[in-house]
Amino acid sequence: MSYSKEDLKDLYDGRLPWEKIKEIMSRPKDDDRFQKYVEILQERVPWKERILLPIGEHLYIVEKGAERIVKCDCGHELGDYRRNWKLAALIFVRDTRQKLEEVYPGIRCPDPDFCEVREFYCPGCGALLKVESVPVGCPIVFDFLPNLDAFYREWLGRPLATDQEPKDLSNEVTLSWRAGIT
Amino acid sequence: MSKQKKGIGDRGQTLKRMLEENRRLLKETGCYAGLTQPQLLRQDPVKAELFHSRMMSSLIAGRETCKMVSGSPYVREVAELCMGIYTPEGDSVLQSTGIQVHVRLMGDNITWMIDNNYEEDVGINDGDLFLANDPVIAGIHAADLYDILPVFWEGELVAWVCTVIMEMDVGAVSPGCMPTTAVERGADGIKFCCEKVGSGDRLRRDFEIKIEMSLDMSDLFLLDRKGAVAANIRVREELKHIIGDFGLDYFKAGIKELIEEERRSQVARIKQRTVPGRYKDVVPFEIYMAETQTSWLPGKRDMIRLIPVRMDILPEGRLVLDFDGVGEWGWHPFNPTPKGLYGALSISVVQTLSYDGRANLGSLLPCEIKTPPVDSLFNPSLIKKLATGNPWPAAIDVFSLWVGMLGTAFYMRGFREEVFNKISSSGWQLAGFDQFGVKRPMMAGTTGNFGCGASGVCDGVDTGAWIATMETDTGNWEVWQLFIPEIYMSRMLEPYSVGCGRYRSGLSMPTMDMLHRVTVGIGSGAIGCAHDRIIPNLGLFGGYPGGKRNTFLVRYHDFKDTVSKRLPLIHEIGDPRTFMDYPYAEVRRLNHMPPTIEVKDKDLLIADNGSPGGLGDPIERDPALQKADLDNGLTNLDITRRMYCIEASYDEKAKEWRIDQKATSQLREARRRERLARGVPVEKWWQQARQRIQEKRLDPLLVEMYRSSMKLSEGFTREYRDFWGLPGDFTF
Numbered sequence: 001m002s003y004s005k006e007d008l009k010d011l012y013d014g015r016l017p018w019e020k021i022k023e024i025m026s027r028p029k030d031d032d033r034f035q036k037y038v039e040i041l042q043e044r045v046p047w048k049e050r051i052l053l054p055i056g057e058h059l060y061i062v063e064k065g066a067e068r069i070v071k072c073d074c075g076h077e078l079g080d081y082r083r084n085w086k087l088a089a090l091i092f093v094r095d096t097r098q099k100l101e102e103v104y105p106g107i108r109c110p111d112p113d114f115c116e117v118r119e120f121y122c123p124g125c126g127a128l129l130k131v132e133s134v135p136v137g138c139p140i141v142f143d144f145l146p147n148l149d150a151f152y153r154e155w156l157g158r159p160l161a162t163d164q165e166p167k168d169l170s171n172e173v174t175l176s177w178r179a180g181i182t
Numbered sequence: 183m184s185k186q187k188k189g190i191g192d193r194g195q196t197l198k199r200m201l202e203e204n205r206r207l208l209k210e211t212g213c214y215a216g217l218t219q220p221q222l223l224r225q226d227p228v229k230a231e232l233f234h235s236r237m238m239s240s241l242i243a244g245r246e247t248c249k250m251v252s253g254s255p256y257v258r259e260v261a262e263l264c265m266g267i268y269t270p271e272g273d274s275v276l277q278s279t280g281i282q283v284h285v286r287l288m289g290d291n292i293t294w295m296i297d298n299n300y301e302e303d304v305g306i307n308d309g310d311l312f313l314a315n316d317p318v319i320a321g322i323h324a325a326d327l328y329d330i331l332p333v334f335w336e337g338e339l340v341a342w343v344c345t346v347i348m349e350m351d352v353g354a355v356s357p358g359c360m361p362t363t364a365v366e367r368g369a370d371g372i373k374f375c376c377e378k379v380g381s382g383d384r385l386r387r388d389f390e391i392k393i394e395m396s397l398d399m400s401d402l403f404l405l406d407r408k409g410a411v412a413a414n415i416r417v418r419e420e421l422k423h424i425i426g427d428f429g430l431d432y433f434k435a436g437i438k439e440l441i442e443e444e445r446r447s448q449v450a451r452i453k454q455r456t457v458p459g460r461y462k463d464v465v466p467f468e469i470y471m472a473e474t475q476t477s478w479l480p481g482k483r484d485m486i487r488l489i490p491v492r493m494d495i496l497p498e499g500r501l502v503l504d505f506d507g508v509g510e511w512g513w514h515p516f517n518p519t520p521k522g523l524y525g526a527l528s529i530s531v532v533q534t535l536s537y538d539g540r541a542n543l544g545s546l547l548p549c550e551i552k553t554p555p556v557d558s559l560f561n562p563s564l565i566k567k568l569a570t571g572n573p574w575p576a577a578i579d580v581f582s583l584w585v586g587m588l589g590t591a592f593y594m595r596g597f598r599e600e601v602f603n604k605i606s607s608s609g610w611q612l613a614g615f616d617q618f619g620v621k622r623p624m625m626a627g628t629t630g631n632f633g634c635g636a637s638g639v640c641d642g643v644d645t646g647a648w649i650a651t652m653e654t655d656t657g658n659w660e661v662w663q664l665f666i667p668e669i670y671m672s673r674m675l676e677p678y679s680v681g682c683g684r685y686r687s688g689l690s691m692p693t694m695d696m697l698h699r700v701t702v703g704i705g706s707g708a709i710g711c712a713h714d715r716i717i718p719n720l721g722l723f724g725g726y727p728g729g730k731r732n733t734f735l736v737r738y739h740d741f742k743d744t745v746s747k748r749l750p751l752i753h754e755i756g757d758p759r760t761f762m763d764y765p766y767a768e769v770r771r772l773n774h775m776p777p778t779i780e781v782k783d784k785d786l787l788i789a790d791n792g793s794p795g796g797l798g799d800p801i802e803r804d805p806a807l808q809k810a811d812l813d814n815g816l817t818n819l820d821i822t823r824r825m826y827c828i829e830a831s832y833d834e835k836a837k838e839w840r841i842d843q844k845a846t847s848q849l850r851e852a853r854r855r856e857r858l859a860r861g862v863p864v865e866k867w868w869q870q871a872r873q874r875i876q877e878k879r880l881d882p883l884l885v886e887m888y889r890s891s892m893k894l895s896e897g898f899t900r901e902y903r904d905f906w907g908l909p910g911d912f913t914f
Binding site: 008011012014016018021024025029031033034036037038053054055056057058086087088089090091092093102103104105106107108109110111113114115117119121123125126127128129130131132133134135136137138139140141142143144145146147148150151154155166168170171174175177178180181 | 884
């Protein structure tokens with residue numbers, strides 16, 4: 001089972017009718033999907049670093065020298081993939097009724113005493129990268145930390161050049177912020 | 183030396199011995215029943231396919247048999263039933279179509295019987311009928327009844343058949359079958375702990391009398407039992423034909439290989455479609471019972487609990503779910519048990535990974551749920567003292583979010599067409615005297631009408647998202663109106679329920695049910711969700727979660743006068759800013775679990791559910807998609823401009839909307855500039871938020887929520903302090 005890159009581009013770009021999408025959903029999955037997926041995305045970004053893993057509509061983990069960083073398709077870099085990229089984004093928090101009602105008017109509005117809606121923007125292009133709706137006081141969620149080496153070595157059979165322990169390093173960021181508090 | 187009693191299982195073994203051996207082999211080899219090299223089915227794939235198909239056909243035919251024999255709307259209109267075939271040890275081999283929550287739960291009831299020595303103490307004979315509905319043993323709520331039938335072949339128990347049906351009446355305290363007012367166990371209604379209720383393929387007369395004396399709707403309850411018994415017998419007889427045709431040895435080995443082959447397929451799917459690593463999110467669990475009338479006073483309180491969800495996808499192709507950090511249990515009927523969590527996992531796995539008709543225990547073996555901390559919401563040590571009429575809301579909210587987590591993994595692998603998430607709902611359930619003057623509980627199976635989350639390649643499906651039973655929003659409304667004293671005022675898709683995004687979520691469809699010819703009515707929530715003030719975190723990759731859900735009780739000032747003057751009645755939500763201003767009625771807004779409340783004839787009961795999430799930045803939405811929504815009445819100009827930055831106008835002559843591409847580009851560019859201007863570095867926001875937390879300037883319910891999680895988990899406490907840079911002795 002395999003699809004052409006043109007078919008996949010049509011799928012990703014929303015050009016396929018529902019009947020065709022359903023057909024793809026119902027068939028066995030294609031083993032070469034990831035390879036073609038990354039090739040399509042790599043052709044579309046304006047930079048040269050190798051995409052290791054797409055992690056969102058605009059975000060990719062890329063290989064930059066010996067580093068693996070999160071990069072927006074606009075070119076803005078958000079740091080080591082083991083640190084929650086949200087910490088390097090711009091944030092706008094809807095924590096009042098007025099701010100929440102801009103999105104959720106009237107009876108659709110959650111209670112600002114309990115719920116806040118955090119919007120994370122790319123500092124480079126202003127793209128909305130993630131909306132997070134959580135109880136007030138909740139730490140920012142680190143949605144996903146991949147085990148890249150196991151993925152490439154054990155699942156794809158194409159080991160990466162170097163190994164990096166998939167350890168959450170986000171605390172380094174908040175610790176540095178705390179150190180900066182006077 | 184005493185002679186060991188001969189068992190009813192394979193080669194004279196007891197079922198207990200077989201179960202212990204199966205568990206040992208799985209633990210030692212990692213393969214079901216120790217099948218490290220399954221061969222039988224692979225030797226002749228055509229024969230194997232025939233073997234599988236005949237069993238599956240028997241289950242689907244059995245399910246249809248049940249629908250024909252039974253008379254309850256839940257069976258005939260919602261089809262909230264499912265059948266399964268199980269190994270002698272209670273392991274799922276095959277499931278029929280229908281609600282897939284019970285893949286493992288039905289089997290858990292059987293293994294409980296085996297572990298509790300039913301073979302010797304109760305007796306398991308050909309034609310015996312067993313009945314279960316105790317979530318403490320296994321189940322997702324007490325309204326689900328499991329009818330269990332053993333299958334014998336020449337004196338040996340070779341399989342089990344089980345049918346599960348949701349009942350509208352289990353004798354619970356009013357109102358309804360999933361009472362929100364229940365706190366203590368006795369309030370759940372009638373309980374069957376894998377009780378033998380019949381023999382020789384017939385229900386016992388004393389069982390029938392017990393039901394007739396205990397339930398308001400005993401007729402429907404007993405009709406459902408007869409439907410389930412008929413279905414089970416039909417499948418049992420077909421299994422005997424299959425054994426006759428294929429041979430007993432093939433049958434016994436084949437059903438085990440079906441489980442092991444599915445386990446292997448599931449591991450392969452995980453490796454093919456996901457990415458190994460750590461996935462995290464949080465789910466709020468809100469309970470408001472301070473106003474609820476409970477006889478057990480500790481239940482009269484509001485509480486919120488945090489449920490951190492962590493999923494690790496391991497390199498060996500296993501999923502491990504961990505709820506460390508979940509807060510404490512409470513005196514309410516919403517504490518899910520660890521087995522109940524597997525129910526919610528089952529339905530989610532079957533809809534996302536194992537949807538090829540071969541789902542069984544093997545689908546779940548690669549998925550582990552770490553035992554939640556003792557005395558957490560998911561594992562109360564006092565569970566036998568608690569009502570368990572409704573452990574579903576927290577479990578289904580967790581797994582609604584989990585589906586989105588898995589969708590993230592699919593997206594990263596390029597399988598964007600498989601991305602979606604879901605949401606759960608809350609509606610009304612009632613008790614009172616119906617249009618026939620009969621006192622009884624009433625709950626229409628029509629509350630699941632909300633949209634699907636956005637796909638990675640197209641908009642989400644409008645309604646149809648209720649992952650348990652799609653029929654809840656497509657059922658036969660006219661039948662429900664005959665059965666429940668309500669008139670359905672409308673069925674309209676609600677534009678403002680949407681989760682906006684480059685692809686939007688499906689839209690929800692509020693229920694608008696007017697009580698008609700009801701006397702002495704009380705109403706309360708039919709709770710299928712655990713969120714109310716906090717909208718669930720269901721937006722993907724820049725998409726927004728759908729708006730807040732609502733419950734309304736509308737009481738017209740003078741209904742007859744309103745009608746006679748031809749004044750407008752409420753039949754849609756309309757503009758959410760002005761909905762509450764409707765002039766001809768008192769519009770009372772309630773939370774997702776209103777306390778028992780008096781309802782009257784001509785009251786309008788509204789369950790207005792939100793939608794799950796959109797996907798991607800809304801200002802990147804293709805204007806052509808939005809034009810189609812405008813033309814189809816699924817959105818309006820307010821949403822189009824405000825959320826998508828699309829300028830449009832209506833062409834009266836052509837009777838369609840026109841997109842202004844230039845103005846749209848300008849609006850979108852302006853929105854990007856606006857974001858860059860108002861967005862602040864996270865560090866700056868973090869410092870302000872940290873100060874608030876240090877000073878504990880949070881609502882007391884949230885303070886208690888964090889305190890509760892910290893009490894049960896050192897890991898959560900450490901992570902919380904680390905994130906906010908708080909001192910090592912910080913507590914709430």
